Amino acid sequence: MFTAADFIPKAYSSTIESGTFEWSAPSNIALVKYWGKKENQIPANPSVSFTLKNCKTITRLCFEKRDASSVTNGFSFDLLFEGKSKEDFKPKIRKFLERVEAYLPFLKEYHFTIDTHNTFPHSSGIASSASGMAALAMNFMSLEKLLNPEMSDEYFYQKASFLARLGSGSACRSVKGNVVVWGNQANIERSSDLFGVEFPHAIHENFRNYQDTILLVDKGEKQVSSTVGHDLMHNHPYAERRFAQAHENLDKLIAIFESGNVEEFIKVVESEALTLHAMMMTSMPYYILMKPNTLQIINAIWKFRAETKTPVCFTLDAGANVHVLYPENVSKKVLQFIKNELVGFCQNGQYICDEIGKGAIAL
Numbered sequence: 001m002f003t004a005a006d007f008i009p010k011a012y013s014s015t016i017e018s019g020t021f022e023w024s025a026p027s028n029i030a031l032v033k034y035w036g037k038k039e040n041q042i043p044a045n046p047s048v049s050f051t052l053k054n055c056k057t058i059t060r061l062c063f064e065k066r067d068a069s070s071v072t073n074g075f076s077f078d079l080l081f082e083g084k085s086k087e088d089f090k091p092k093i094r095k096f097l098e099r100v101e102a103y104l105p106f107l108k109e110y111h112f113t114i115d116t117h118n119t120f121p122h123s124s125g126i127a128s129s130a131s132g133m134a135a136l137a138m139n140f141m142s143l144e145k146l147l148n149p150e151m152s153d154e155y156f157y158q159k160a161s162f163l164a165r166l167g168s169g170s171a172c173r174s175v176k177g178n179v180v181v182w183g184n185q186a187n188i189e190r191s192s193d194l195f196g197v198e199f200p201h202a203i204h205e206n207f208r209n210y211q212d213t214i215l216l217v218d219k220g221e222k223q224v225s226s227t228v229g230h231d232l233m234h235n236h237p238y239a240e241r242r243f244a245q246a247h248e249n250l251d252k253l254i255a256i257f258e259s260g261n262v263e264e265f266i267k268v269v270e271s272e273a274l275t276l277h278a279m280m281m282t283s284m285p286y287y288i289l290m291k292p293n294t295l296q297i298i299n300a301i302w303k304f305r306a307e308t309k310t311p312v313c314f315t316l317d318a319g320a321n322v323h324v325l326y327p328e329n330v331s332k333k334v335l336q337f338i339k340n341e342l343v344g345f346c347q348n349g350q351y352i353c354d355e356i357g358k359g360a361i362a363l
């Protein structure tokens with residue numbers, strides 16, 4: 001298994017002056033949540049997610065060798081979002097470049113133009129950091145592969161996930177599909193705190209093509225960022241118990257994925273979502289990211305499930321939006337329910353239909 005030291009390249013066997021790559025990387029939805037971290041983006045507990053298919057970031061990277069003399073002037077890049085220069089995104093990218101420079105020592109030798117857009121509406125409350133950082137990491141790995149053509153596929157993808165993690169923790173789960181684990185877990189061989197790995201055990205066909213309909217409840221900026229939220233898990237009164245619970249829930253999911261037990265899946269997933277928000281509510285300072293309509297939707301899902309026995313459940317990210325999860329074979333019924341009973345709780349009636357996907361793709 002790779003260690004961080006393996007991702008520091010010794011020497012490159014080729015040179016390249018200029019070129020362009022383009023990658024798409026999807027968003028992902030965590031089932032067992034990453035919430036709390038140590039130094040250097042090391043998670044406090046393991047997490048597992050479904051990689052999504054439709055919600056993605058598409059990033060083109062153009063690179064051009066700089067004069068040897070300008071290399072001492074730091075990183076050089078332009079950032080375009082939806083075709084227009086976007087200064088406010090630059091500090092985040094600069095921070096990413098600083099964090100990954102030791103692993104990509106060529107970064108200061110090039111001028112980059114990073115041209116990026118999302119397939120989902122901007123400020124929809126859907127975090128683009130996971131897909132965005134993953135797409136950028138893929139592009140940088142393509143460049144490194146030109147410099148070192150002998151690189152194996154395994155190294156390529158695991159290092160891409162490793163770099164994405166340094167940009168945003170959950171991004172390391174957006175490189176591969178369909179189910180990705182990030183963080184050391186005794187019963188999951190090759191699992192690592194350093195990068196995401198494809199879930200290595202059997203997955204019952206009940207979970208194939210699992211659907212995720214994202215209900216956009218509140219599209220505004222969050223009052224408390226995820227970065228601040230993670231930080232509040234330090235000295236949190238329930239942190240240690242919570243981290244232990246994540247391990248327990250991940251073990252439960254191993255058995256659930258194998259057996260196809262959707263009822264047990266629902267229990268783990270909904271409990272994880274509410275626990276995530278319970279951690280926010282019991283932080284100091286405490287805060288609430290759910291909105292009244294988030295609770296309306298949760299209650300409507302519970303009522304519909306009790307009345308119709310349809311195996312539909314919800315999960316939440318660090319925000320007010322609701323991810324409605326269900327097997328493909330009940331999608332007609334669930335979509336009808338969403339249209340009849342849940343759309344009214346969405347901002348401007350907006351929702352996005354997504355499903356499990358395969359991970360990043362070179363375009």
Ligand code: DP6
Nearest residue numbers: 030033034168169170226227317318
């Ligand atoms: C609630 O990955 O956005 O979505 O590492 O600080 O960038 P940073 O945090 P981020 O945290 C996401 C947390 C979550 C749960 C999850 O995706 O596991």
